[in-house]
Amino acid sequence: MPDNxxxxxxxxxxxxxxxxxxxxxxxxxxxxxxxxxAGLMSADDKAKIILQDGNAFSSDMNIGTKNSNTLNFKxxxxxxxxxxxxxxxxxxxxxxxxxxxGSPNSALITFASSGVTISxxxxxxxxxxxxxxxxxSSTGNTLTLQKAGSDQLSMNSTGILKVNNLAGTxxxxxxxxxxxxxxxxxEVTSGTYTPTTAITxxxxxxxxxxxxxxxxxxxxxxxxxxxxGITGGISDVQVTLPIASTLNVATDVxxxxxxxxxxxxxxxxxxxVPGAGNNYAQVKFFATSGSPAVYVQFQYQVI
Numbered sequence: 002m003p004d005n006x007x008x009x010x011x012x013x014x015x016x017x018x019x020x021x022x023x024x025x026x027x028x029x030x031x032x033x034x035x036x037x038x039a040g041l042m043s044a045d046d047k048a049k050i051i052l053q054d055g056n057a058f059s060s061d062m063n064i065g066t067k068n069s070n071t072l073n074f075k076x077x078x079x080x081x082x083x084x085x086x087x088x089x090x091x092x093x094x095x096x097x098x099x100x101x102x103g104s105p106n107s108a109l110i111t112f113a114s115s116g117v118t119i120s121x122x123x124x125x126x127x128x129x130x131x132x133x134x135x136x137x138s139s140t141g142n143t144l145t146l147q148k149a150g151s152d153q154l155s156m157n158s159t160g161i162l163k164v165n166n167l168a169g170t171x172x173x174x175x176x177x178x179x180x181x182x183x184x185x186x187x188e189v190t191s192g193t194y195t196p197t198t199a200i201t202x203x204x205x206x207x208x209x210x211x212x213x214x215x216x217x218x219x220x221x222x223x224x225x226x227x228x229x230g231i232t233g234g235i236s237d238v239q240v241t242l243p244i245a246s247t248l249n250v251a252t253d254v255x256x257x258x259x260x261x262x263x264x265x266x267x268x269x270x271x272x273x274v275p276g277a278g279n280n281y282a283q284v285k286f287f288a289t290s291g292s293p294a295v296y297v298q299f300q301y302q303v304i
Contacts, residue, residue, distance in 0.1 A: 134158065190215045196224070196241040204230035206238045213243040218303040220244050226284065229292040235268075238284040245280045246303045248273040254282045256299020262289055271299035
């Protein structure tokens with residue numbers, strides 16, 4: 002060792018180096034676990050220690066680039082994550098980290114060109130996905146699903162669900178029970194039809210404007226019959242049903258008849274014609290001779 006170079010204050014942590022005859026002593030940190038500064042190490046060594054051990058800093062740590070390049074994260078020289086210059090972060094998967102190791106079967110979000118998948122593979126009673134609007138005073142939607150910027154489904158802050166298009170229920174009505182569970186229950190259909198008619202004892206009956214509505218198993222029918230060539234007295238017109246039903250008794254079909262040219266004498270009503278294959282209602286009215294137009298309304302049960 003040169004005569005003008007001396008070492009002093011040697012202890013477990015530091016060594017002072019002094020050059021006699023000039024200069025200032027320099028203290029070098031010892032390379033042990035108690036050191037809290039990187040001292041005179043190279044920039045690369047500093048970065049390695051920072052990223053590997055997470056040493057304490059006196060200020061915030063910034064990681065990034067000072068130009069327009071992206072910041073990539075690699076494993077085995079393969080990019081697994083990227084911060085783009087726009088600030089967006091891109092990766093293929095995000096999983097739940099537990100006890101220092103990835104748990105891909107616990108909870109995983111997968112990003113692909115085919116779509117985004119949220120997967121959870123745990124046998125317990127926990128919810129797979131929870132969307133929580135934590136602020137009680139918020140009035141915005143809790144959940145909104147869109148396509149091309151247009152709402153397809155939304156739930157407002159009070160829990161009311163709005164669905165723009167509901168498919169898969171056919172002709173059934175969607176109802177909610179006391180706990181809010183939705184189900185397709187009551188069938189609802191409606192339409193127009195032209196029934197086949199037959200009148201006795203004389204004349205013709207031409208149907209006009211017949212419509213029907215079915216709610217569940219109850220069907221309501223209304224329309225007009227333009228009658229011609231009727232002789233005075235009771236006339237019966239058979240009217241086929243829009244939806245077939247096996248009638249057991251006459252009261253399986255019930256209805257009324259109104260219109261000009263009808264007598265107040267009984268009966269002016271609509272009843273069913275029971276019997277195998279008799280899927281029609283019978284319009285019974287007491288009319289004067291001529292060409293009355295009668296209006297009928299009746300309902301029956303699909304059996």
